[in-house]
Amino acid sequence: MFVAHEQGTGPTVPGGGSGGARKQGRGDGEHNDDGGSAGLRPELEALLEKEARSISSLPTEFQGKIFDGSLTSSDLTRFFDIEKTFLIGALARIWPALRSRLVANPRFLSVMAVELIIGFVSKTAAEMKQRGSSFWSEFDFYTSDIMLELVGDFALVWLLSPTLMDFRASSRTKSAFLGLSGHLQQLPKFALQPGTTFSPGQRLACLIIKGLQFGLVGFCASVVGHSLTKGLVRLRRSLRPQSAENNVKLAPVLANSLSWGAFMALSSNMRYQAVSAIEARVLEPLLVGAPALLFTAISFLMRSANTFVGGIHWIYWAKWSGVQ
Incomplete structure (x- = not known):
């Protein structure tokens, strides 16, 4: 629940053992032993004042x-803008991973x-x-394939x-797992x-780990997809035992899943790494101040070419x- 501070006071800083006392930001960014803050940068304090918000009303990673001292005013501004966006704002409030990507990458949704x-x-x-002519009679197979395609595409952009x-996660715990998670972050x-x-x-x-992640996503998606397809084929065969389709070898x-996982780990990983690098290092600097639609159009063409190349490479x- 978001808690606005009282009119005329500075942003509330969460702390323990102080009976709910409030501390005014001074701008040095140091924090106390009780978890409070000895100061707040002026630009952040001004943003909180403008939005009538307290520090304690922000998500924990923002606090x-x-x-x-690593939160920028542009990060906080984007967060407030996202919160005001219909539906996306509601999702961002309850889904930290989405919120993190929306704030760090303004083009996340368009990409x-x-x-x-x-x-x-x-x-x-x-x-x-x-x-061909069997498309509508095999619409269940198409539905299975298209859902797995979209899941894979979502995972590629998300990762x-x-x-x-x-960066504070690993310093707050002695857990080996969370320590590793902190390093990966x-x-x-x-x-x-x-x-x-x-x-x-x-x-x-990063290149190696993303390859492993892509490979795992590809392998799991392929296992689910091929298993679902086999299940649909067996169901059709039981309903139509005389059909010529029953002679098709699956x-x-x-x-197939191992091959697709390896393809995702190597080909997809390298291609999408290149696309992301071109967007961030070439397109964004070149298109500063240009309409967002121009970036989206160029990104669409580049990603279409990437998909075409990937299709040929997969063949x-x-x-x-030896899987085909």
Whole structure:
């Protein structure tokens, strides 16, 4: 629940053992042993005053970044703007991972929409061409395929999107798991993400870890998709035992899933890393001040080309690996 401070007072700083006393921000960013803050940067204090908000009303990761001095005024401004957006604001309030991406990457929603539209259109066109006159009678297979396509596209954009990282997680616990999680959070979201704080080792680790994540997503999606397809085929065969379709040999689930997972880990990972780098390092600097629609249009063309190249690469990969 959001709590606004009283008219005329400074932003409320959460603290313990003080009987609810309030402390005015002075701007040095240090924080007390009781979890409160000895100061608040003037630009952040001004934003909180403007929105009639207290620090305690912000999500915990924002409070932490205020205390350690890493929250920028642009981050806080974007957060307030997101909160006011219909539906997206409601989702952002209850979904920290989405909130983190929306704040750190203003183009997250447009890039996600572009990727999903491209995936839907290209997959539908391919399915209609492949199934021909049987498309509507095999609509259940198409539905299964298109859902898995969209899940995969969503995962690719989600995993490569910059986030509002919380560097404090690993320092608050001795847990080995959370310690590892803290280290992973400090990696760039894609290998060539802009920023001087990332070392070459961190960028290489990002490339490897994203490959493993993509491979796992691809493998699991393929297992689910092929298993669902096999289940639908068996159901059809039981209902229509005399159909000529019963003679069609189905591809093995495990071999196909391993091949697709490897393809995602290598081909998809490298291609989408390149797309993200071009958008962040070339398009965004070139299009500063330009209409957002121009960036979206160029991104759409580039991601369409990436999908086309990926489709061709998969054909060669599948033949080389022996699954087709």
